[in-house]
Amino acid sequence: MAFLIVFTGCLSLLSGFMIGVWGEVFNHANQVFISMLIKWIEMISEIPGGHSFVQSPS
Numbered sequence: 001m002a003f004l005i006v007f008t009g010c011l012s013l014l015s016g017f018m019i020g021v022w023g024e025v026f027n028h029a030n031q032v033f034i035s036m037l038i039k040w041i042e043m044i045s046e047i048p049g050g051h052s053f054v055q056s057p058s
Contacts, residue, residue, distance in 0.1 A: 001033060001036065001037045001040065004033045005030055005034055005037065008026045008029045009026075009030055011026045012024075012026035012027050
């Protein structure tokens with residue numbers, strides 16, 4: 001998912017120079033991918049025992 005976010009960001013930059021509308025389309029696609037990633041992280045964080053706290057070394 002992170003690859004898609006970076007990829008659509010690059011496509012937005014490159015296509016924005018040539019056709020401004022395509023840059024906007026890729027920006028909106030990027031927003032969808034970011035929302036999906038955030039929802040996925042929130043769902044994963046709800047799994048019992050899915051993470052544990054580790055103290056930093058002294």
